[in-house]
Every structure is written in C-alpha cells, then in structure tokens.
Amino acid sequence: MPISGKWIFTAAMDVDPDKEAIFNEVYDEEHIPIITRVPGVISVTRLKLDTLRMAMGGETKTMDPQGAPRYAAIYELDSPDVLTSPAFAKAVDQGRWATQVRPYTRNRHHTLHKVM
Numbered sequence: 001m002p003i004s005g006k007w008i009f010t011a012a013m014d015v016d017p018d019k020e021a022i023f024n025e026v027y028d029e030e031h032i033p034i035i036t037r038v039p040g041v042i043s044v045t046r047l048k049l050d051t052l053r054m055a056m057g058g059e060t061k062t063m064d065p066q067g068a069p070r071y072a073a074i075y076e077l078d079s080p081d082v083l084t085s086p087a088f089a090k091a092v093d094q095g096r097w098a099t100q101v102r103p104y105t106r107n108r109h110h111t112l113h114k115v116m
Helices: 017-035 080-084 086-091 097-104
Strands: 007-015 041-048 052-056 059-063 071-077 105-114
Touching: 007 017, 007 080, 017 041, 017 071, 017 086, 017 097, 071 080, 080 086, 097 105
Parallel strands: none
Antiparallel strands: 007 071, 007 105, 041 071, 052 059
C-alpha cells in the first residue's frame, strides 16, 4: 500500500527477552489501537529485524545491522505537530505500555522523515 501520510515517524527499540511476549501483545492489542485514534495519525505498521542478504557488486552479501534495534514501528502522520499534541502525549502513556513495557525497552531510536 502506498504511503498516504506526508510525514513518517519511526520508533525502534529492543526489549528484554523475558518481556518479549508482553511487548508484542501490548503493542498490537493496546498501543497501536490507542495511537491510531490520535488525530493526524494515519496508520502504524510494526516491523521486526531480519537477516538481510542481497546482491551487490556481483556477489551476494549478508549485511550486519550493527546494533540496529530488533523491533520498529512506522507511523504515518499528517504533520509532525501530531507528535507534540496533547492527544499524542496522553496516548503514549495509556494502557500497560508505560508501566509494563516501556521500562523493559532499550536501544531506542526515533526518527522523523518528510515524504518526498
């Protein structure tokens, strides 16, 4: 599906291995549904890092992600102002995310991209 938002926000992180099950449950069943109700959030897509093998320079190479977080989410937004809105600030702390998941995440990376 083509990107329909004008902005892309990414949130990537690792999670403690013993908290991986609750991380995935809460992200899918609570966090994404809460975030997608915020005005200006168009969609959220979750990703999990996998081994990258690709042809380059006449040979197949395996690329090392060099410390990249294992999990990521892509948020399509109408505007970067969504990220500083009161609705977004409230949403990111709702449900079990703030107390039962966020404390067990690390190697967090956040980026903002304007769609060209």
